[in-house]
Every structure is written in structure tokens, then in C-alpha cells.
Amino acid sequence: MPKVRGAVDINKERCKGCDLCVVACPCDVLSLQPKEVNDRGYHFAFTVEPDKCIGCAACATVCPDGCITVYRAVEK
Amino acid sequence: MTIEEIKQNGTVVACKPRLLNDNNMHYCPGCSHGVVHRILAEIIDEMHLDDNIIGVAPVGCAVFAYNYIDIDWIEAAHGRAPAVATAAHRLNPDRVVFTYQGDGDLAAIGTAEAIHAANRGENITIIFINNGIYGMTGGQMAPTTLEGMKTSTTPYGRRVDLNGYPLKISDLFAQLDGTCYVTRQSVHTPAAVRKAKKAIAQAFRNSIEKRGTSVIEIVSTCNSGWKMSAAQSNKWMEENMFPHYPMGDLKNTVK
Numbered sequence: 001m002p003k004v005r006g007a008v009d010i011n012k013e014r015c016k017g018c019d020l021c022v023v024a025c026p027c028d029v030l031s032l033q034p035k036e037v038n039d040r041g042y043h044f045a046f047t048v049e050p051d052k053c054i055g056c057a058a059c060a061t062v063c064p065d066g067c068i069t070v071y072r073a074v075e076k
Numbered sequence: 077m078t079i080e081e082i083k084q085n086g087t088v089v090a091c092k093p094r095l096l097n098d099n100n101m102h103y104c105p106g107c108s109h110g111v112v113h114r115i116l117a118e119i120i121d122e123m124h125l126d127d128n129i130i131g132v133a134p135v136g137c138a139v140f141a142y143n144y145i146d147i148d149w150i151e152a153a154h155g156r157a158p159a160v161a162t163a164a165h166r167l168n169p170d171r172v173v174f175t176y177q178g179d180g181d182l183a184a185i186g187t188a189e190a191i192h193a194a195n196r197g198e199n200i201t202i203i204f205i206n207n208g209i210y211g212m213t214g215g216q217m218a219p220t221t222l223e224g225m226k227t228s229t230t231p232y233g234r235r236v237d238l239n240g241y242p243l244k245i246s247d248l249f250a251q252l253d254g255t256c257y258v259t260r261q262s263v264h265t266p267a268a269v270r271k272a273k274k275a276i277a278q279a280f281r282n283s284i285e286k287r288g289t290s291v292i293e294i295v296s297t298c299n300s301g302w303k304m305s306a307a308q309s310n311k312w313m314e315e316n317m318f319p320h321y322p323m324g325d326l327k328n329t330v331k
Contacts, residue, residue: 007082011092018106018306024266042105050079060090061266064110065101066117073086075077 002074006055008047009069015044021059021068027052030059093117095126095146102140106306108296109138109205111263115273116176116203117145123280129172130164132157134186136178137212138205155186158193161200172283174201179220180210183245190245197254197288201279204246204291207298208317215301219243222320227301242320246293250326256288258327262295262318264310278330287330295321 008029015038022030022045031048038044045067047053055072095117103109120126126147133141135154142149152160157175165173182190182204190202209227210216216229222242224233234242250258257279261272272294279290295317297309304312 005077005082005086006089007079007086009083014100016105020106020306020310023307023310040100055082055086055089057090058266061269062111062263064103064105064107064114066092066096066110066114069091070089071083071086072089073077073082 006053017042134181
């Protein structure tokens with residue numbers, strides 16, 4: 001059965017670390033950086049478990065700053 | 077399939093809209109304004125309106141909206157966006173004109189302009205961000221502040237005997253003959269964002285077809301003003317704002 005796989009790219013300099021994508025993600029792919037910050041001092045989001053992504057784009061739909069690019073591919 | 081292969085061979089299902097430019101938004105982390113800006117940029121791009129639309133920015137948190145979406149904007153005096161939009165649309169009848177206002181701008185100082193523009197049935201779209209507080213000036217009480225809600229000017233909660241009742245201004249708009257579409261939406265979950273996007277697209281179509289004024293109220297969060305995290309304020313909004321400001325269409329004459 002073909003499996004839908006996804007991948008997310010986060011523009012870490014634009015991210016403000018609001019946590020909304022982390023809450024919206026149904027597969028717990030995203031998390032906020034616990035220590036590292038970007039140039040503006042925010043704990044930006046990153047993919048903690050990238051292999052779990054299904055490409056549903058829920059994170060990008062709720063992102064207030066448009067930092068997230070979502071790719072989707074079907075694995076044969 | 078590795079993550080790199082998915083990025084190279086897969087389709088892009090979501091990205092930053094073309095019309096949202098690279099300026100970092102000044103909004104607080106998690107502010108609903110950012111989401112509404114993003115969906116506006118997406119809709120304008122999808123409807124190919126980018127050369128044919130005029131936005132009127134308010135005074136309030138969204139005062140710098142013209143820095144973020146790459147379309148024509150006018151900055152109006154406080155509360156006067158519907159009056160400016162009236163002129164912009166009457167002088168450019170082939171353009172789609174929308175105002176983007178907060179609750180301080182539309183429901184407090186600009187009530188007269190907004191009500192009369194809607195009552196004249198001007199073919200404009202009013203996008204109204206209702207977060208129940210004056211966000212830009214430091215979290216003071218707005219007309220839409222809920223009963224018992226703590227703000228910096230009502231530190232013991234809003235009292236109706238002293239401060240009056242929360243104003244449901246969209247219900248007033250729905251009573252007017254000039255409005256064709258009045259709806260209340262929210263942008264706190266992916267499903268709500270998609271519904272709000274459809275509502276704004278419908279409002280722009282109403283403007284193109286010259287059916288009258290469309291009002292989109294977006295019940296939003298102000299996590300800095302409410303003194304919560306973004307996720308907490310979304311939950312607080314669901315529990316407290318939605319019972320007073322129920323979601324859905326208040327008026328839709330376009331079937």
C-alpha cells in the first residue's frame with residue numbers, strides 16, 4: 001500500500017517560537033529548541049522526529065508568520 | 077525515502093505565500109493577526125487580485141499591515157477606515173476594497189463610520205479582528221471585552237454596572253439592509269483557518285459582484301494582553317469567547 005510521507009522546512013530566522021505548530025501537529029513531529037535561539041532571541045521550532053511527518057500541513061496552516069514549507073510525497 | 081528525497085521529489089503543499097514579503101512581522105509570537113495576514117495573502121494570490129485590490133489599514137496592532145502584504149494600501153486615521161474605503165471604492169469602482177480593523181478601531185472609535193458605511197451598502201469588505209482587548213496600547217478594556225475579564229483598566233474584571241455589556245457589533249451589522257454577508261470566524265485550528273479563508277474569499281466575490289458590504293469578524297487571541305501563552309489563549313478563547321461570540325454566519329443573502 002502506498003504510504004504518504006511528508007517533510008517540513010522551517011525558516012528558523014522568521015520563527016518566533018509561539019508553539020502553535022507544535023500544538024497543531026497530530027504526529028508530534030515538531031518541538032521548540034530547548035536552548036538554542038535564533039538571531040532575534042526566540043526558541044525556534046524544529047523537527048524533532050522528521051520521519052513521523054505525514055505532510056498534512058496543519059503546522060503551516062496555523063503558523064502566524066508563514067515560516068513553514070511542507071512537502072508531500074507518496075512512497076511506493 | 078529520506079527526508080531530502082521527499083523535499084526534492086515531493087509536491088509543496090504549503091509555503092509562505094508569494095504576496096507576504098520578507099519583513100519580519102512586529103506582532104507578538106502566536107498573534108492571530110499573523111494568521112489572518114497570511115490567509116489574506118493566499119486568497120489575494122489565488123483570486124489573482126494582487127493588481128486589483130486596495131487595503132485600508134487601521135490604527136491598532138495592524139497599523140503596519142502595509143509592510144507585510146505586497147498590495148496597494150492606504151493608512152486611515154483612527155476608526156476611519158470604512159470612510160476611506162468608501163472613497164477608494166467610489167473612485168475606483170473596478171477595484172476590490174477591503175478594510176482591516178481591530179475592535180478598538182471598528183467597535184469603539186469607528187462605530188459610526190463602520191455602521192454608516194455598511195448601511196449605505198458600500199461594496200467593500202470589512203475584516204474585523206475581535207480579541208476583546210486593546211492590544212497595541214497595553215491591554216486596556218475594549219467595548220468587546222467580556223464580562224469579568226481582567227484588563228489593565230479593569231483590574232478586578234469588567235463590571236456591567238460600571239462598564240456596560242460586551243458589544244456584539246457583528247449582530248448590529250447583520251440587522252442592516254446594506255450588508256450582504258456577515259459572518260464570525262476564528263483562526264485557532266487548521267479547520268477554523270480553512271473556514272475563515274473560505275469566508276474571506278466569499279466576501280471578496282461579493283465585492284466583485286457588487287452585492288453590498290461584507291463583514292468578516294474573526295474572533296482572535298491577544299496572548300500578550302491576556303497574559304497567557306499562545307496555546308493557552310487559544311484554549312481560553314474557546315472556553316470564554318465562543319459562548320459569547322458564537323461562530324458561524326449571522327447573515328448570508330448570497331445563496
